[in-house]
Amino acid sequence: MSYSAPYTVPYPYGFQYAQHSYPGNHGERREREVCGLLAQFPTARQTSYDRSQFEVLLTLSPGRQVPIQIFLPPPFPLEPPQLTVPQGVLSHRWVEPNGRIMNERLRAWNPEAGLALVVREAVEGLQGLPTLPVAVPPAPEPQIGPAPASHPYNAPSPPSYHLLRPQAAGVNLPSPSACSTSPPGDLLGPPAAQPPPSSSAALAAPPTPSSAGVAQPPPAPGSAGIAQPPRKATATDVSQLDHLSNEDLARILTDDQAFLDLVSHIQLTTLARTNSLEATEELRAQNVQLANKNLDLVQQFKQTGNVINVIRATDYNQVKKDYDNKVQRQQKVLEHLDPRILLRQLTDSAKKLDEQSEDILEQFENGQLEIEQYVEQYLAIRHKYHTQEYMRADIEPKIAIDNS
Structure with missing residues (x-):
């Protein structure tokens, strides 16, 4: 290769x-x-x-x-x-x-x-997922005029450590063609006039708009040696000028005090937005803590499941086996106590007694039994037969009602 x-x-x-x-x-x-x-x-x-x-x-x-x-x-x-x-x-x-x-x-x-x-x-x-709500406090109304003594218009704006894309520095990159092999010509200019990108050129701040009448906030503390690009003006900042008349705008461009009041108001709006972002970060940290607690609960659930599996593999199996044996014995006992089984046994017993009485009568007619023997045996068997028939006749309607 x-x-x-x-x-x-x-x-x-x-x-x-x-x-x-x-x-x-x-x-x-x-x-x-x-x-x-x-x-x-x-x-x-x-x-x-x-x-x-x-x-x-x-x-x-x-x-x-x-x-x-x-x-x-x-x-x-x-x-x-x-x-x-x-x-x-x-x-x-x-x-x-x-x-x-x-x-x-x-x-x-x-x-x-x-x-x-x-x-x-x-x-x-x-795509299509709901966005997380972020509460942004309303921007205070601008005050055009002398600033009070405690007005923090000289207070530094919150430090921003985000490196801006070329758009944030005032350069709009058009979308290149699908198969272009070089950046657009209107971006880089002629090859001879465009030097290769370097760290110092990329980090250097673009021309400050102070000549257009906009003051730059003081540099953030601890940023010595790194040129921070200016903060990108957002739609909220630009909207501060929408309600001003042409006379107010002209006075801001000519009156230093009015200009400083407007700049301080924009800085206060930025500070309010920064506080909102801090609240969002705090809420995100709380969500992370809740997520960690949920993960700990998942681990506890796994440990409890392992304990259950151990119990099931040792004590539970033996207890379950004994329980099944007792259930089978109970079923066998209940089979003998079932009313339908009792009815069937009474019917079979009465049938056998009836057959025995018929045999004794046949033996007497053939001369095999004396009359005393015949009367004694025949009466005893017929007594048992009628007793069981009476019991069967009493139980059978009750069983029919239960089955219905």
């Missing part, structure tokens, strides 16, 4: 893996998998310059769409892709607490499985 030169793929957001050597057809196989994914999901969006990150929209109930982040590590397809959803959105056996999707095909990854098949199974298995 021939091997090519060391194959280096930039890590997301500017970091790089160490150089590795892979088989000569590694790049071709990787590109075929990417083309298959884009052919299976035409709406998939490329979110990195090196074609290692993509987004596929997942529709949940009730009609909410969340992205499935797809990351292809440099050894892919020798190593499995990484599929993630936003944390705290889904509750499913495939979705781990950190949002990573791990189904059976990803756990037992096979390079021949196909990226498109794995993503399709994940989308089909999670």
